[in-house]
Amino acid sequence: MKWSEFSIHTTQEAVEPISNILHEAGASGVVIEDIADLVKERSTVLGEIYQLDPTDYPEEGVIVKAYLPVNSFLGETVDGIKASINSLLLYDIDLGKNHVTISEVNEEEWATAWKKYYHPVKISEKFTIVPTWEIYEPVSSDELIIELDPGMAFGTGTHPTTVLCIQALERTVQKDDKVIDVGTGSGVLSIAAGLLGANQIQALDLDQVAVESARLNCKLNKVQNVVNVSQNNLLDGIEGPVDLVVSNILAEIIVRFIDKAYEVLKENGTFITSGIIQNKKNEVKEALQNAGFVIEETMVMEDWVAFIAKKK
Known part of the structure; x- marks a missing residue:
């Protein structure tokens, strides 16, 4: 071909x-x-x-x-x-x-x-991204491995925005949490949430190719029983309450559903956002605060920003 x-x-x-x-x-x-x-x-x-x-x-x-x-x-x-x-x-x-x-x-x-x-890369204290064709031995007992094949969807899980989201998830996900992943793409953030102990994850994407890819990757990482992947436009029609919403997409898109994210979250729920270039940082920050979120942490990697915000 x-x-x-x-x-x-x-x-x-x-x-x-x-x-x-x-x-x-x-x-x-x-x-x-x-x-x-x-x-x-x-x-x-x-x-x-x-x-x-x-x-x-x-x-x-x-x-x-x-x-x-x-x-x-x-x-x-x-x-x-x-x-x-x-x-x-x-x-x-x-x-x-x-x-x-x-x-x-x-x-x-x-x-x-x-x-x-594409080679194995350790991206946080716990997570290592490994291509499916590589043989990789964990270096510690608590290391978590995410296997991905870049032929399935765009993104290898090692872009700064994805790394920031996974590091934020590592700090915030609690056992048995309910999570929504908006714009799931390859499904890597949903996989990370599942490996961290979340037991009910909605992975949403408007693109059907991404939906199928995320399903395959979830099966590959044995989290298909806790991750439900479906085609959906942002949070349209989605109901809560959930413990955490995570989204790694463009800043211009994030600001369009911040109010809805606030609505579906439980009290003290967490909203993790990334995909934000530095010159869009203040725009997203202001939108989060106007919706009622309290920004607990601002994470930066290269030219990219992620926010960990709480519904107080």
């Missing part, structure tokens, strides 16, 4: 929304080549990371790559992707060079490309 590699030269700020656009267009995954990864200092407290090859990275900015099947609709799909990316300018998102290239690869090369970029 032939695949088309869609590559766009952009900025760190645009990585998350562009990844989402590519996912919604049917991409099986994204590869992120960020020049900043070569020079930033990394903590070794959580275990390390592998050697990066400078030749894989642009001289500046970020390159986001996705793989689309070559079919009769490819031209229309590519045009739609370009239009959606350009529409991000309406949200004041810096697209940088916004230079698109398209090339063709065969299935074997596509599969090899994924494995080149």
